[in-house]
Amino acid sequence: MRNLLYIAALFCATSAVAMDVTMEINPRVLRLGESAMGKITLHDAPGAPPPRLPALSGFTVESIGREQSYSFNNGERSSQVSYNFRITPLAAGDFQIGPFQYDTGSGVINIPAIALQVLARGDPxxxxxxxxxxxxxxxxxxxxxxxxxxxxxxxxxxxxxxxxxxxxxxxxxxxxxxxxxxxxxxxxxxxxxxxxxxxxxxxxxxxxxxxxxxxxxxxxxxxxxxxxxxxxxxxxxxxxxxxxxxxxxxxxxxxELPSEGRPTSFSGAVGQFSFDVSAKPLQAKVGDPITLTLRIQGRGNMDAVSAPSFAIPDSFRSYDARLVDQQPNAGLKVFEQVLIPRNASVSEIPAVSFSYFDPERQRYETLVRGPFPLTLSAAGAASSAAVIQSPNPATPAPTKPLGHDLVYLKHAPKHWQQKTTPTPQATAIRLAVNTLPALALIAIFGYVRRREHAERNPLEILRRQAPRSARSALARSGALAKKGDVHGAAQALSDALNQFFGPLLNLPPGQLSADVVCQRMRSNGLSEAQCAALHEVFSVCDHLRYSGSSAADKSADSTRDLERITLQLADLLPACQKVSK
Amino acid sequence: MKRLLLLAMLVLSCSAFAANTRAPDKTFEAARESYDAGNYADAVARYDELIADGWQTPELYFNRGNALARLNETGEAIASYQTALLLNPRDADIAANLKFVRNRAGLPVPKHTLLHRTLGLLTPQQWRTTAIAVWWVFAALLCAYWIVPHRVDWLRQAWTLALLALLIAVAGRAYAWQQTRAPLVIVTEKGAQALYAPLPDATHFFDTPEGTTLRLVEQTGAWLRVRSDSQIGWIPAASCAILRVAR
Structure with missing residues (x-):
């Protein structure tokens, strides 16, 4: 039975030469009532018409979509389009799907048949x-x-x-x-x-x-x-x-690999390989390097594949072949061998052979490439070679440096360095060097935050500074009292009261009085005794300030009162500060 | 008398210092003469003498690598070149000779991503110095930006750029630290193999031809656990050289 896959379009954008078509079905053994997934894949056939499965006897076929993928490998673009379908058997038995033919318009591609086994559901x-x-x-x-x-x-x-x-x-x-x-x-x-x-x-x-x-x-x-x-x-x-x-x-x-028929050039490669050799340039002067590119590709033990060796005549100076490219997944190794003709009498590069054992054919294979014809002119001007040619053609021509050798030794360093292990001091210095910027950043950040906060809340800053200002004024008051300047001391005491309670209770200097302060502080939780003491401070301070300077200065009682209320206020300030929070 | 003694000590210490600084140059020059005379083994011995004295410069390891390459000691030569490259990653001569020796031995040249190549441009020491310098510049610019009462645009752009540079420097430092944590291991013995377990009769895992570059995962006694691409196996420590450069 041969069914023909229908082709919808005659025009195909790509050549059918590179095109390939494969079919897969999985699983290939199933029970009645189950379905198998099928896939027909067109390789490198962009724009090709979609394949359609013909009616299959004993199955229902349902298309379930299309997948497309592109890949680039070694600069070559490849694509594949997969058409998926579901196959559901209608009866138990052994079946065969295919073979099919896919007509691309320019040729027909055969798709091999796939066997499918369907077991009955009640089969014990x-x-x-x-x-x-x-x-x-x-x-x-x-x-x-x-x-x-x-x-x-x-x-x-x-x-x-x-x-x-x-x-x-x-x-x-x-x-x-x-x-x-x-x-x-x-x-x-x-x-x-x-x-x-x-x-x-x-x-x-x-x-x-x-x-x-x-x-x-x-x-x-x-x-x-x-x-x-x-x-x-x-x-x-x-x-x-x-x-x-x-x-x-x-x-x-x-x-064991057979010893019979083993070529001398066999170096251990086992598998199937292709071998290509190219030589460039084929027209050169004596002394010019000619590069042989040896390309081995295939499926086998690529690790054992080494550069093919061949008999290089004395008329060539040669360097060891070197591996220039290796792609294990693609099964590719590329070697380069540099040959330098010593004289103009050389007419060809000898043939190169690569031998391997083919396990499928069970025999050794030898692939020979070359010889490669070579046109050489004497070193120097090629046009005048006939006139100035050396009488002894075997004299080696001067060769150019190839750059295929080690770079020469370096001069002694100007500064010799010794292996050192970091000392604890060096470690500490390194730690400090690493930490200092971080500390500076933290400090500056804190400072800037405070500055910005102060710019936004001047009252808050005054409130924060109030205790310090008040203590300073109290100290000044104490000093003036010791000198006997009662009036000045009372004024300083008044300043202390203003500088402390003004910002704390957000009161302007004119509104600051014993009653207002006591009322506010009492509502904040200051005790009655402390309120009374505070009241006394205000009244004594006011009395001393407004009682007349000379009279006050001469009164010993005034000085004692002043010292007493100064101490009293110094005791009260922390309590007031505490309750105001 | 006391002054005389002090003077004598000063002279002695100066002469000792001078001798110490001249000595490596002399030995280095002697090694070069041995190399030029084709006596590569002697050259290697002299370079080894300098290394044993604690000297560590890329020139020293490069020249030692050359002498070893002439002796066809592929593994040791590659180890020496790699050490030189760790000390001076941007030296084209070292990279060229390393590639030459690898090609000659048929060893694959390790391929690195652009990111790895970029981060590998500086040594760990250079990354550390760069990171510290950029860190100071960044901190200074940011402090200046904060302190100047009216925020200046160019200062903001400057510290943003410095922050970017700092991130790159930190990435480089992290890369260098990672490289130091898992140093390179070069196979120096012909026929060495990676095994499934650190036992002499363990099953063979993968081949490690002389000169193969591996990455150290851990060290247990006389065995190294090494990584090659996605494979991790065990190899005798005596078959390899671990490349550790003093920080």
């Missing part, structure tokens, strides 16, 4: 009759390809089979895996599949590593996989229980 084989966890899951080890040679890169896959209905979490760990003699890359989990074994359906998780056997022989492998089985617990909770699954024994057979 699909149900699990296992009594133990071990019977619900098992592990196998497979190697691809079947025939493996030493130093060949191959896929080693651990397959974890579980029956549907058994829930495992994503974490899987590996133990008891003796890899002596093998070189492995880290394991990567591949897309899961589904398989039917003896009529029993299994979900299969694949863990793949790229392996290389260092030697030949038989490698018995029986790794253990540690999985976590999820069980339903009480109150809708789940329980996870670790379970070790022992794989079925697997003997990995590694063959």
């Amino acid at each position: 084989a699909t149900g699990s009759h296992a009594q133990h966890l071990d019977e619900l899951m098992f592990v196998t080890v497979t190697a691809n390809p079947d025939v493996i040679y030493s130093h060949q890169a191959f896929d080693l896959v651990l397959n974890l089979y579980t029956q549907p209905g058994l829930n495992l979490n994503r974490n899987v760990s590996l133990s008891n895996f003796d890899t002596t003699g093998l070189s492995l890359t880290p394991f990567e989990e591949q897309s899961p599949t589904r398989e039917a074994i003896n009529g029993t359906l299994y979900d299969v998780r694949h863990f793949r590593t790229r392996a290389t056997a260092i030697a030949s022989g038989t490698f018995p492998l029986q790794p253990h996989l540690q999985v976590n089985v999820i069980f339903p617990g009480f109150f809708n909770r789940v329980e996870t229980r670790p379970q070790t699954v022992e794989s079925k024994p697997f003997a990995l057979q590694i063959r």
